[in-house]
């Protein structure tokens with residue numbers, strides 16, 4: 259995976275596959291670390307499943323024998339001497355947290371976080387998202403539930419709305 | 430510029446106006462592979478190119494939806510186009526190729542055989 263924003267898109271796909279109706283993605287940057295948290299209210303995992311989940315040879319999918327997403331993410335965080343954790347409860351949801359150490363030469367670049375947010379909205383207009391991006395020069399938050407109360411019958415993935423989000427983020 | 434809720438209200442009214450003008454005849458469905466293999470091969474950029482080109486040409490009634498890994502990771506990024514009761518699978522896509530598919534397949538009704546997986550299944 260080329261950068262952290264693509265990892266986030268990939269990990270969020272797990273939340274969507276777990277039928278989450280709300281996915282909260284938070285990215286906090288300092289000069290020392292990049293911390294990523296992805297929280298969902300999807301179907302969650304049992305303790306048994308959770309133990310196996312970062313094992314690349316574990317997956318519930320039927321089209322392939324190995325799952326890659328979580329183990330790859332964990333591996334890329336740990337390469338930087340960062341920290342990785344995943345918590346999950348059946349019928350409650352899952353929280354994935356990763357802290358990349360920016361001082362490591364193996365730390366991936368953040369990449370285009372806005373494109374990841376927008377891709378998620380375009381493909382999943384009926385799912386709710388909370389996006390947060392905090393850095394020394396940015397304090398951004400978007401809650402799609404708030405947008406939807408204004409938009410009413412208009413889909414959030416209509417292009418003028420997407421352009422509004424782009425400008426809001428870059429503002 | 431930081432946008433406001435008032436801007437969003439305006440957008441809502443504009444979109445509502447345009448929706449009335451749309452003829453809601455049959456839909457085209459594009460299913461994009463968004464598994465780990467797809468994303469690491471460039472699916473996000475391919476998807477964004479699709480959406481951009483569809484909007485640039487003001488094509489209506491096209492739905493773009495995600496799917497997971499379908500077990501052909503080496504051929505990612507890939508997507509299926511469902512149109513006129515037929516499914517066509519495009520493989521090893523790039524943003525540029527995806528734009529060509531929009532123009533040729535969706536606008537001109539010509540499948541780009543060179544980009545397909547080769548097996549076209551009647552639905």
Ligand SMILES: Nc1ncnc2c1ncn2[C@@H]1O[C@H](COP(=O)(O)OP(=O)(O)OP(=O)(O)O)[C@@H](O)[C@H]1O
Nearest residue numbers: 272273276302317318325326327328329352464465
């Ligand atoms: N947020 C989540 N909620 C519920 N189950 C999850 C969640 N994240 C992961 N899982 C479970 O863990 C398994 C492994 O996830 P992982 O992302 O590593 O691989 P995958 O999604 O199966 O395949 P890939 O990511 O390679 O396309 C999933 O198949 C799923 O069963």
Ligand SMILES: [Mg+2]
Nearest residue numbers: 268272327328
């Ligand atoms: Mg996955």
